[in-house]
Amino acid sequence: MIENRIAELKRPSEEFPRRYLASGLTVEAWDDVSEYYNELEKRELNSASDVEVWISDGSELSAFLSEESSRRYIAMTCATEDESAERAYMKFVEEIAPRMKEAQDRLNRKLVQSPWASALPPKYEVYLRSSRNAVELFREENVPIETEIEKLSQQYQKVFGSMTVQWQGNEITIPRALALLEETDRGVREQAYKLVAERRLKDKDVLEDIFDEMVAKRHEIALNAGFENYRDYKFREYERFDYTPQDCASYHTAVADLVVPVMREAAAERQEALGVETLRPWDMECDPFGREPLHPFGSANELIAGCSKIFSRLDEDLGREFDKMTELGLLDLSSRKGKAPGGYQSDLAEVRLPFIFMNAVGTNDDVFTLLHEGGHAFHNFAVRDEPIHAYRHAPMEFSEVASMSMELLAMPMLDEFYAVPDQARTIRHELQGKIALLAWIATIDAFQHWVYTHPRHSREERKMHWRGLVERFGSGADHSGFEDARDYRWHAQLHIFEVPFYYIEYGIAQLGAFQIWSLARENPAEALRNYKHGLSLGGSRPLPKLYQAAGIKLDFSSEMIAPLMAKVRDEMAKQGRLESM
Numbered sequence: 001m002i003e004n005r006i007a008e009l010k011r012p013s014e015e016f017p018r019r020y021l022a023s024g025l026t027v028e029a030w031d032d033v034s035e036y037y038n039e040l041e042k043r044e045l046n047s048a049s050d051v052e053v054w055i056s057d058g059s060e061l062s063a064f065l066s067e068e069s070s071r072r073y074i075a076m077t078c079a080t081e082d083e084s085a086e087r088a089y090m091k092f093v094e095e096i097a098p099r100m101k102e103a104q105d106r107l108n109r110k111l112v113q114s115p116w117a118s119a120l121p122p123k124y125e126v127y128l129r130s131s132r133n134a135v136e137l138f139r140e141e142n143v144p145i146e147t148e149i150e151k152l153s154q155q156y157q158k159v160f161g162s163m164t165v166q167w168q169g170n171e172i173t174i175p176r177a178l179a180l181l182e183e184t185d186r187g188v189r190e191q192a193y194k195l196v197a198e199r200r201l202k203d204k205d206v207l208e209d210i211f212d213e214m215v216a217k218r219h220e221i222a223l224n225a226g227f228e229n230y231r232d233y234k235f236r237e238y239e240r241f242d243y244t245p246q247d248c249a250s251y252h253t254a255v256a257d258l259v260v261p262v263m264r265e266a267a268a269e270r271q272e273a274l275g276v277e278t279l280r281p282w283d284m285e286c287d288p289f290g291r292e293p294l295h296p297f298g299s300a301n302e303l304i305a306g307c308s309k310i311f312s313r314l315d316e317d318l319g320r321e322f323d324k325m326t327e328l329g330l331l332d333l334s335s336r337k338g339k340a341p342g343g344y345q346s347d348l349a350e351v352r353l354p355f356i357f358m359n360a361v362g363t364n365d366d367v368f369t370l371l372h373e374g375g376h377a378f379h380n381f382a383v384r385d386e387p388i389h390a391y392r393h394a395p396m397e398f399s400e401v402a403s404m405s406m407e408l409l410a411m412p413m414l415d416e417f418y419a420v421p422d423q424a425r426t427i428r429h430e431l432q433g434k435i436a437l438l439a440w441i442a443t444i445d446a447f448q449h450w451v452y453t454h455p456r457h458s459r460e461e462r463k464m465h466w467r468g469l470v471e472r473f474g475s476g477a478d479h480s481g482f483e484d485a486r487d488y489r490w491h492a493q494l495h496i497f498e499v500p501f502y503y504i505e506y507g508i509a510q511l512g513a514f515q516i517w518s519l520a521r522e523n524p525a526e527a528l529r530n531y532k533h534g535l536s537l538g539g540s541r542p543l544p545k546l547y548q549a550a551g552i553k554l555d556f557s558s559e560m561i562a563p564l565m566a567k568v569r570d571e572m573a574k575q576g577r578l579e580s581m
């Protein structure tokens, strides 16, 4: 039984009718839309306003195709056993998406080469910057190398995804085994940790081989595109125009100086609460007081009702928007057989509505997942009236501010799910998790900076460099007897293999979210006003301007982070007192 009612949602909607595409247009194959791309490519542009109309028409086309892709993806993930849904999605990925990319490259070139581009009004600045960048970076000789890397990525997924361990006579997956690290019995945790570590190390050499090849190929791509190293190339490819590798190094330093001490303080408290001699790597996930996991709700409807109240208490508009999602069937929340794992927020770009997918089973994590994805959904609502499709998405460094802030802003209203001691317990737990995440992001990011600026490093050097980073950013758990597990822990971080350098965004956004939360502690109404204002700009401004609009700063310096960490520390202590009352 599929919970969502997306199939009933009519497109195009009366709210956002088509102006360029035929109103009855649907897409089965590339040929259904190729004439539109051809027309755009050939159209004569004789003035700046011609270019504006041309961008708007292209925008309608890309929103139409984006929604097609989202609908197929949603249908597939909501019914994994429906083979026709999978075929439909794969057809889009394999037959339509690559042609779209090629066609889009031709349109980018046309725009960049048009003498009228520079006469466009200022609101097109970000749009033009992005088109120029894409054109400048494109190298035909890199296309086959990208494909080879894609194959290596698939190998990585295969090796990593097929790992299992034997647990009490049953074969279980690694994620299932890792869930045992939350058990209150220390012996169970140790055994689970050992099994996972041993299993992963079995494939250590295969993974090292894959990674060596990836590094070499990526370095080649960078050289082909005229860069000194892959890091600098990747910064440009990700459109990181507003911060530099040097800024990331400042983030690393600030985290080591200001975040790691707070994390280690929490680790020391954990050790005391657990009553153990030394903290081992299998002691980090369980409840330190040996309590059972929280169970904040039963059915998905209870989860929806609780979050609806939270959003409405925060802000009437947000409450209404969330309720509209419920009414229109834009939520598919409960875990059931035949549903893909995980959670995500997607958007239907043509009707301009968000959709939330997750696998709720009644845990505290589920509540935070819905709050997080809710923040993404509010971002979508905030930009509905923006005509340019590309501007209806913010860059990750800001879109995650929308979602991560919502987790923090909602904390005082978690009484919708919990009595006071449990509310305090969950707030403290979440804040500790966010602190640990900031440190882990620094570890992963610093590692990749080193790897790609030293493309000819040896495996031994790589191992030693990683070890140094664990010492610098780790919680200080005692790994004796498990040195290899520690030294190759990065093998489990799929981003390093599959989406290199894509990770610091979460750290940047978390700092932005902490800034919004910090203001909310003093003045919740103002913080929320800022939040909504920042969201309303979508991706129409450069990153620092988006931050500014939300009343916060894109800044990773110690001066900015120190007072924030003092407040987080203070809040954790306060919640700790409430928790034990």
Ligand SMILES: [Zn+2]
Binding pocket: 372, 376, 400, 403
């Ligand atoms: Zn997110």
